[in-house]
Amino acid sequence: MSTLNRPKSPHTPTAIKKGEKEDSIWEKFSTLGRKRGTREVKKLQEEGKYAIDSPGSPNQFDIPPEDYALREHEQRAVIDPQSINDPEMLKLQRILIDWINDELAEQRIIVQQLDEDMYDGQVLHKLWEKLTGKKLDVPEVTQSEQGQHEKLNIVLKAVNHTLGFHQKIPKWSVASVHSKNIVAILHLLVALVRHFRAPVRLPENVFVTVVIAEKNAGVLNAQKFQEQITSEYDDLGMRCEKDAFDTLIDCAPDKLAVVKKSLITFVNKHLAKLNFEINDLNTDFRDGVYLCLLMGLLGGFFVPLHEFHLTPQDVDQMVSNVAFAFDLMQDVGLPKPKARPEDIVNMDLKSTLRVLYSLFSTFKEFA
Numbered sequence: 001m002s003t004l005n006r007p008k009s010p011h012t013p014t015a016i017k018k019g020e021k022e023d024s025i026w027e028k029f030s031t032l033g034r035k036r037g038t039r040e041v042k043k044l045q046e047e048g049k050y051a052i053d054s055p056g057s058p059n060q061f062d063i064p065p066e067d068y069a070l071r072e073h074e075q076r077a078v079i080d081p082q083s084i085n086d087p088e089m090l091k092l093q094r095i096l097i098d099w100i101n102d103e104l105a106e107q108r109i110i111v112q113q114l115d116e117d118m119y120d121g122q123v124l125h126k127l128w129e130k131l132t133g134k135k136l137d138v139p140e141v142t143q144s145e146q147g148q149h150e151k152l153n154i155v156l157k158a159v160n161h162t163l164g165f166h167q168k169i170p171k172w173s174v175a176s177v178h179s180k181n182i183v184a185i186l187h188l189l190v191a192l193v194r195h196f197r198a199p200v201r202l203p204e205n206v207f208v209t210v211v212i213a214e215k216n217a218g219v220l221n222a223q224k225f226q227e228q229i230t231s232e233y234d235d236l237g238m239r240c241e242k243d244a245f246d247t248l249i250d251c252a253p254d255k256l257a258v259v260k261k262s263l264i265t266f267v268n269k270h271l272a273k274l275n276f277e278i279n280d281l282n283t284d285f286r287d288g289v290y291l292c293l294l295m296g297l298l299g300g301f302f303v304p305l306h307e308f309h310l311t312p313q314d315v316d317q318m319v320s321n322v323a324f325a326f327d328l329m330q331d332v333g334l335p336k337p338k339a340r341p342e343d344i345v346n347m348d349l350k351s352t353l354r355v356l357y358s359l360f361s362t363f364k365e366f367a
Helices: 025-053 087-103 114-118 122-132 145-163 174-178 182-195 244-251 253-274 289-299 315-331 341-345 349-366
Strands: 075-079 207-216 219-228
Touching: 075 182, 087 114, 087 122, 087 182, 114 122, 114 182, 122 145, 122 182, 145 174, 145 182, 174 182, 182 207, 253 289, 253 349, 289 315, 289 349, 315 341, 315 349, 341 349
Parallel strands: none
Antiparallel strands: 075 207, 207 219
């Protein structure tokens, strides 16, 4: 557990000592009722285990019986303990824990378990402030569950904004993090590592097996799927696939000039419809305005001006614009750009070229 204080679980009542007053007749009736309820719960647990361990499911899962106690039409995701204990999964958790502890060493915060130490938002709050250099106006310590939810909601909003989740829904939420969902917490921390280019090497292609159980008409049904936590990245956190632009920039600067000229011509043919023109791929796209307008022209739709900052005043607004343009790209069926919005704002030429070439390859017939 981390060194931050947390509300303790209530103590379990002690057993009745010898010589104390025996249960009344009404208490005995109550005990009989509880025994009957126990039989019903046991039956429900057996139904759940049969649903998951039936011949239709080739792999059996050693999952606690309490996870089968579902209400009608209720759905629950259960993580296969075997995948949680996979060596690569354990390695990923250990690297993330060490990274957090290194970042927060000056504050004497020590994380030992990700699910137990990250769920209430206190460590995440300090980590976000350390990584961004900003301050968040939230209580330092929250003891009540409601207070934890409120604080976590504020912290996650700040984190999501930093990570560029302005339109798309992230793979974590207040409910999943506070319920100690380790898959959601891992997705969140991996996203932070990638975004801030943390000097750590995460194990690649880590998967976890998740079982989705649902009760319909009194019968439990279960399906399993593989959830990918990490992909393939280089030492700086970027995807490691090499493409033509690496070769152009590193080995063929003369050909690079031709490609840049072709992209500028392509872009200006469309922006001319709005009486705009660009001259420098590096600087003219960094605020995201032309990128948003270009997506509307290529996609054949109007981009409402209130959806982005037409005259961005700071870097955050520029990042927001580029992130919004990336969302528009995915809305028209393009794959998610490999670059980060910050890469475009920071005038990373390779990232800008890759984004524009993706548009050129898709819409060149309409040029």
